[in-house]
Amino acid sequence: MWIKIKTQDGPNLSFPVPLSLVGSKLLLGLAAKNGDPQAAEYAPYAEDIVRELREYVRRNGHFMLVDVERQNGDIVKIKV
Known part of the structure; x- marks a missing residue:
């Protein structure tokens, strides 16, 4: 799973998160x-x-779980 965060004011982040970590105890x-x-x-x-x-x-292959874009240009995407 990839998480991408793009902001107008701050840093842009893009990092992988293993699905096994999401379900970890x-x-x-x-x-x-x-x-x-x-x-x-x-x-x-x-x-x-x-x-x-x-x-x-x-x-079925990978898909976009979250795709949000705010009016100020901030973007959050989560691709599984």
């Missing part, structure tokens, strides 16, 4: 502890979601 635990209280509620489903994403990519 460590990351989910950190999100539940430090993030949104609902993160703990969705943690059990993360492995299923990652498994389904991998299967979809294997069958």
Whole structure:
């Protein structure tokens, strides 16, 4: 998965994030502890979601999960 962030004022970022990291227990635990209280509620489903994403990519190829462009020119894209 690639995450790309382009801003008008700040730095542009582009970095890969392995799908295995998205579903890792460590990351989910950190999100539940430090993030949104609902993160703990969705943690059990993360492995299923990652498994389904991998299967979809294997069958159909990569796809754009998030493609947002603001009026001020900031762009966020997540490609799986």
